[in-house]
Amino acid sequence: MEKVGIIGSGLMGTGIAFVVARQIEGETVVVDVDEKILEKSRRTVEGLAARAVEKGQATQEEAGKWLKRLNHTTDRSDLKGAAFIIEAVPEDLALKCRLFTELSEICAQETILASNTSGLPITQIAAGARHPERVIGTHFFNPAPVMKLVEIVRGYATSETTIQKTRGFCSRLGKESILVEKDYPGFITTRIGNGYLAEALRCLEEGVGSAGDIDKGCRLAYNYPMGPFELMDLVGLDTVLRVFESLHQVYGERFRPSPLLRQMVSAGRLGRKSGSGFYNYAKKEKGA
Ligand SMILES: NC(=O)c1ccc[n+]([C@@H]2O[C@H](COP(=O)([O-])OP(=O)(O)OC[C@H]3O[C@@H](n4cnc5c(N)ncnc54)[C@H](O)[C@@H]3O)[C@@H](O)[C@H]2O)c1
Structure with missing residues (x-):
């Protein structure tokens, strides 16, 4: 059973959490700094699951399974053991850099750390991480449950293995991906x-x-x-x-x-x- 982490449960983190819980069997850990924000995010995901049932896209039982996979928490150490973590905190370089340094202290060497930044340099976000070769950009679009594309961004140190694993992960989420070869701000x-x-x-x-x-x-x-x-x-x-x-x-x-x-x-x-x-x-x- 695979564990996936989402950090930041605002607009994008909530949509991405829904997609991950729907597509990946295992635990989806959603981390934010505020209980109230997490509660709002959980309710939004419940609404998305209920709508999928109404539209005939899933049975009640399937939607129930998606919701059971979700673990909303303010405790970042719950991310321990995750194979893949997607960061979706506000578009602030200093905040993201700090977070990636802290995440690499919690996570195993194999964990892929992905940023949903809209355009900040992945190379700079990765600079403080213990394994910058495992840091990558995964730019989802809003609303994440609907939009097909993920823009995958190669940082200066991102390894080929990380890129291939990320492409595979995105296709398991039902997404199409494009690869941004050079880490220029704003990507494509x-x-x-x-x-x-x-x-x-x-x-x-x-x-x-x-x-x-x-x-x-x-x-x-x-x-x-x-x-x-x-x-x-x-x-x-x-x-x-x-x-x-x-x-x-x-x-x-x-x-x-x-x-x-x-x-x-x-x-x-x-x-x-x-x-x-x-x-x-x-x-x-x-x-x-
Ligand atoms: N809004 C969009 O349409 C869109 C589209 C694509 C990409 N993005 C990118 O996605 C990222 C998130 O954007 P958003 O619109 O979801 O922002 P948002 O403000 O809706 O959500 C950010 C969340 O991060 C949480 N947060 C802040 N600091 C945190 C920390 N240290 N640990 C855990 N959680 C923390 C906040 O409480 C908030 O819930 C940004 O980088 C943004 O550029 C946004």
Whole structure:
């Protein structure tokens, strides 16, 4: 029986935990710093399992098995013995570096330590780990139970064995993967995606169109499932801002964080998770 660990049970950690518990027989250990966050995460996973039953994707018995595999805990030492650990804490390089150093003290030499960072350098995250050859990027997409792709990122020291094992693990999760050969910030998808988001923010700030019309335009013109402002609200504007800040440090002007985005984060308008962002979710009405 394989043990898998998820550290950080926010938006991404919760979705990834559901996918792991659904696909991998064994224990899924979910670690966070706060009992209340863990409780919310557990309820979300229960909701996802119930929806899978309603949609006829699983029987009640199967969904029950998924939930039994989950162990929500604030005790990081419960990760001991895990074959694979996926980190999904906030997009903060210092925090992730610290965590990887601590994780490599708890875990066996064979454990693969993966980061779900949207674009921070895996090589830097791995620098303090005891076995950097076992550190890798696994960038899942939101919502993790639905989105097919995992972007796998090779750090400078990541071994070929770690890459092959990670590819195998992702396919057992039912995911498609691509390999980012060079550990450049933003990898492939975040670098391209944030270029698009930056231009959408500039259009809004310059008054070229409303958020609603820019979103509708992008959805219909490019056949995207959602427009840039709907996407940022889903991701969380705090996370979007942090990603812009890290890309700006490396690539310069083209990723300078938009003043509007900064203001919205300062005002606590973080998107869906806070009830309002570019759109207002509490009242279920749209309008920037
Ligand atoms: N939001 C998205 O759409 C998205 C998509 C892809 C990747 N990501 C990346 O995934 C990571 C997590 O993003 P998120 O949106 O889930 O963030 P989030 O803020 O929703 O969740 C982060 C969780 O980590 C917990 N945490 C903080 N410090 C911790 C610690 N020391 N130990 C254990 N838990 C800790 C927090 O309590 C919180 O529950 C980030 O690196 C982000 O860039 C996010």
